Amino acid sequence: MTNFNLKTILRPNVETMEPYTPILPFEVLSKQLGRNPTEIIKLDANENPYGPSPLVAEALGKAPYLHIYPDPESCELRESLAEYTGLPAEYLLVGHGADELIDLIMRLVIEPRDAIVNCPPTFGMYTFDADINGATVINVNRRPDFSLDLDKIESTQAAHAKLIFVTSPNNPDGSLLTDNDLRRLLALPMLVILDEAYIEFSQPEGKGRIQWVKQYPNLIVLRTFSKWAGLAGLRVGYGAFPLDIITHLWKIKQPYNVNVAGQLAAQVSLADRERLLQNVAKIVEQRESFFSVLKQFDWLEPYPSHSNFILCRVSGNRKAATIKQQLANEAILVRYYNSAGLADCLRFSIGTAAQMSRLAEVLQRL
Ligand SMILES: Cc1ncc(COP(=O)(O)O)c(C=O)c1O
Structure with missing residues (x-):
């Protein structure tokens, strides 16, 4: 018998972590709902x-080199991204989704118990990766309109954190970060990670701040191909980093983090961006008309959004959980929240015109 005891070697922060709840694969879900996958309207x-x-x-289908390891530096893709973003390739690093870059940034600076600032309600991966990296999370809640509480962030406790994550447009509400708020954050002695995963849906109001990376030594901007380019399944994201920071990231990233298929798909997407940006324009148009539809319900309070989703509070004597279930029974999947700041909320991703009319029609029947 060995004396091996896992408890003595397991990292304590991992031992106490809650397991990740995986999403159900589309096929499993369609079986559960007893529906053909083509009938499911996935807006979650x-x-x-x-x-x-x-x-x-x-x-x-024609890719010739799938048996060869990918380019660890994603050189061609970074050149295309330089042209797309207007930022030289030396500032850019590609990741296995923006998700990988969130973790990579933490691995660069976080020692166990170091603090990071998170501004909920927001994207969940910041705290997920903080837990993995043993970071202490200082949550500075957003205000009721989802804007940042800058005074609280500037308070001494939060201002001693190593980094802060901010999202513009923010997930799940779709609000934008103002220039003034970003400048105030950048004046703090911490790294500011601005997540612009949805920036393409915010034009022309949300210009995107990727160019600011050249001026601020503590600003990182993250982007992704998952949303505007429809490549969520292939996992390609990228970040713009000050040169002092990117030098160290190159040392710690997995050499083959972005696979051949992902690099190729992202390249092709950039070359065919006119078509993809037309799809983005259609989604934005749909968002605006669906917002007007939602406004007509006296039991729904939609928040104005600059992204490809709309957050809605359910009021009156209805319950968001019930609405979510009723929609699921009609093969329409939406995201339900009931956490702090998001009590009784639903988030509707924006689908095609046909999908949104169907959703509107079902909501009217409820
Ligand atoms: C704010 C935000 N950042 C990043 C991501 C993840 O991007 P990726 O698919 O490139 O990992 C998401 C996905 O939903 C998101 O909402």
């Missing part, structure tokens, strides 16, 4: 209803 994960450019499948 901010995916792109139009999918990728058709040129992506064509290019992947």
